[in-house]
Amino acid sequence: MAKRIGVLAVQGAFAEHEAMLSSIGAECRELRSAADLEQKPDALVLPGGESTVQRKLLMESGMLAPIKSWIEEGMPVLATCAGLILLAEHLSNDERTCFKTLPVTVRRNAYGRQLGSFITEAEVRHIGMMRQNFIRAPYIEAAGPGVEVLSETDGHITAVRYKKQLALAFHPEVGPDTRLHEAFLRMI
Ligand SMILES: NC(=O)CC[C@H](N)C(=O)O
Numbered sequence: 001m002a003k004r005i006g007v008l009a010v011q012g013a014f015a016e017h018e019a020m021l022s023s024i025g026a027e028c029r030e031l032r033s034a035a036d037l038e039q040k041p042d043a044l045v046l047p048g049g050e051s052t053v054q055r056k057l058l059m060e061s062g063m064l065a066p067i068k069s070w071i072e073e074g075m076p077v078l079a080t081c082a083g084l085i086l087l088a089e090h091l092s093n094d095e096r097t098c099f100k101t102l103p104v105t106v107r108r109n110a111y112g113r114q115l116g117s118f119i120t121e122a123e124v125r126h127i128g129m130m131r132q133n134f135i136r137a138p139y140i141e142a143a144g145p146g147v148e149v150l151s152e153t154d155g156h157i158t159a160v161r162y163k164k165q166l167a168l169a170f171h172p173e174v175g176p177d178t179r180l181h182e183a184f185l186r187m188i
Pocket of ligand 1: 047048049050051052080081082083085108109135136137138
């Protein structure tokens with residue numbers, strides 16, 4: 001049976017994740033309001049976008065607490081960019097934490113204005129070299145015990161796994177490379 005992925009769809013790059021996941025056989029369901037949480041998915045995607053807006057909409061819609069419980073209970077989650085910010089236990093330059101299920105310290109908009117967006121090639125552990133797309137990206141300043149570092153660029157951590165949480169500063173949903181999404185589906 002196809003794996004059912006709940007994709008947070010309040011703001012940001014959710015459609016790209018849905019297209020990629022559908023192309024590799026998963027079934028996506030958009031999570032826009034508390035009513036969409038009645039059917040529990042097998043896994044979650046928290047897409048890129050603007051984390052402060054996503055956080056506000058999560059609080060207003062009543063989805064924050066139930067989604068946090070799902071993650072704490074071990075539901076696999078793939079988080080990219082703003083999604084990583086939502087998962088982080090600590091933010092070094094902002095007070096607006098959200099789910100706080102991932103024991104890392106994240107810096108928002110970490111690459112500054114000059115280098116706000118860029119593409120690089122870097123190794124991702126268990127996968128290999130990947131073209132990585134950074135869009136006004138955060139990076140991970142510190143990772144707590146039990147957090148596996150999967151990728152680094154210029155000395156900064158850009159991808160981690162902690163239990164069933166896979167979190168990336170870059171955007172694997174952009175472009176033709178489906179390996180990361182395939183690895184995520186194997187975590188379910
Ligand atoms: N591409 C992204 O998701 C950027 C994240 C955004 N800069 C934020 O702080 O929320």
